[in-house]
Amino acid sequence: xxxxxxxxxxxxxxxxxxxxxxxxxxxxxxxxxxxxxxxxxxxxxxxxxxxxxxxxxxxxxxxxxxxxxxxxxxxxxxxxxxxxxxxxxxxxxxxxxxxxxxxxxxxxxxxxxxxxxxxxxxxxxxxxxxxxxxxxxxxxxxxxxxxxxxxxxxxxxxxxxxxxxxxxxxxxxxxxxxxxxxxxxxxxxxxxxxxxxxxxxxxxxxxxxxxxxxxxxxxxxxxxxxxxxxxxxxxxxxxxxxx
Numbered sequence: 001x002x003x004x005x006x007x008x009x010x011x012x013x014x015x016x017x018x019x020x021x022x023x024x025x026x027x028x029x030x031x032x033x034x035x036x037x038x039x040x041x042x043x044x045x046x047x048x049x050x051x052x053x054x055x056x057x058x059x060x061x062x063x064x065x066x067x068x069x070x071x072x073x074x075x076x077x078x079x080x081x082x083x084x085x086x087x088x089x090x091x092x093x094x095x096x097x098x099x100x101x102x103x104x105x106x107x108x109x110x111x112x113x114x115x116x117x118x119x120x121x122x123x124x125x126x127x128x129x130x131x132x133x134x135x136x137x138x139x140x141x142x143x144x145x146x147x148x149x150x151x152x153x154x155x156x157x158x159x160x161x162x163x164x165x166x167x168x169x170x171x172x173x174x175x176x177x178x179x180x181x182x183x184x185x186x187x188x189x190x191x192x193x194x195x196x197x198x199x200x201x202x203x204x205x206x207x208x209x210x211x212x213x214x215x216x217x218x219x220x221x222x223x224x225x226x227x228x229x230x231x232x233x234x235x236x237x238x239x240x241x242x243x
Contacts, residue, residue, distance in 0.1 A: 005206055022193065027117050032194070033218075038235065043158055053128075062102050073087040073218075079173070093198050093207070093216055094198055094207040095196065095197070096195045096198060096207055096222065097195050097198060097203065098194065098195065098225055099194070099195055099223065099225060100116075100192065100193065100194050100195075100222070100223045100224065100225045101192070101193065101194075101207060101209070101214065101219050101220075101221065101222050101223075102118060102190050102191070102192045102197055102219070102220045102221045102222075102223075103190065103214045103218045103220055104187070104188075104190060104191070104218065104220065105189065105190065105191030105212075106171070106172050106173055106174065106189040106191065107170055107171070107172050107173075107191050108156070108169075108170070108171055108173060108191060108192060108193060108212075108213065109168075109169070109170055109193040109209045109210030109212050110156070110158050110166065110167075110168045110169055110170075110171055110210075111168055111193070111194060111196075111210055112168065113157060113158045113168070114155065114157060114158065115155075115156045115158060115171060115193075116153065116154065116156070116192045117153070117154040117155070117156065117173040117189065117190075117192060118151060118152070118153050118154070118189065118190040118192050119145070119152050119173070119175045119187050119188065119189045119190070120150060120151055120152070120187070120188045120189075120190070121147065121148065121149050121150065121152060121186070121187060122149070122185055122186035122187070123149045123179070123185055123186075124147060124148060124149045124179075124185075125147040125177035125178060125179055125185040126147065126178055126179050126180045127147065127174065127176055127177065127178045128144065128145040128146065128147045128152070128176075128177045128185075128187075129142070129143075129144065129145070129176045129177075130142070130143045130144065130145040130154060130173065130174075130175050131157060131170065131173070131174045131175075132171050132173050132174075133171065133172050133174070134166070134169070134171055135169060135170055135171070138159055139159055139161075140161065140166060140171070141156065141159075141160055142161060145175060147177065154173065156171075168210070169210070169211065170210060170211045170212055171188055175187045175189065176191075181195055185201050191209070191212060191214070193209030193210060193212060194207060194209065194225045195207045195208065196209065196210055198207050199213070204216070207219070
């Protein structure tokens with residue numbers, strides 16, 4: 001059966017390229033490419049001898065074939081580059097394991113009986129009430145924190161108000177600071193912890209501080225584990241310590 005013109009093949013070319021623009025799956029693109037070759041070959045084999053395919057139309061079809069092939073190759077190479085980039089990125093962030101990182105947040109990971117929290121005061125305070133709660137929202141510790149403007153660090157030994165050693169896990173700190181007039185002092189908290197593992201989600205590395213997930217782009221600082229910026233108060237009991 002003869003094919004009267006190249007119109008049907010050109011239409012199928014458009015369908016193929018439209019499918020490829022909507023679907024980035026390389027395997028399906030390769031299948032569409034083979035379908036296109038089959039369509040073009042079939043047309044040439046079955047063209048009407050009395051009305052052969054126009055040379056210009058054939059040239060356009062071959063040019064389209066070349067574009068489809070180039071697009072498939074480009075997509076394949078891009079996927080290889082992405083895979084290489086992800087592998088390189090994961091290899092680089094593995095060095096974070098065992099390091100202490102800081103990010104915005106209010107959670108801390110109690111690990112081997114020690115947790116660290118950081119809060120910043122907008123100005124010197126007259127009082128700084130520290131409250132630590134467990135994953136269920138229960139208050140486990142009330143203490144007094146340091147009151148200086150800027151960075152304040154809290155090292156918690158994992159003991160509750162009754163002196164009981166709590167299980168390792170994720171805990172949350174809240175700090176309410178007041179000045180001499182009783183007015184609130186602005187407080188911002190940070191999550192601090194030691195990186196225990198590195199995960200990847202959709203190609204993006206995520207640092208795990210125990211059960212706390214931190215995106216690599218959210219890290220504010222990295223230090224050797226256990227390094228302090230200043231000497232923190234001991235807050236392992238309900239009385240706390242004032243500066």
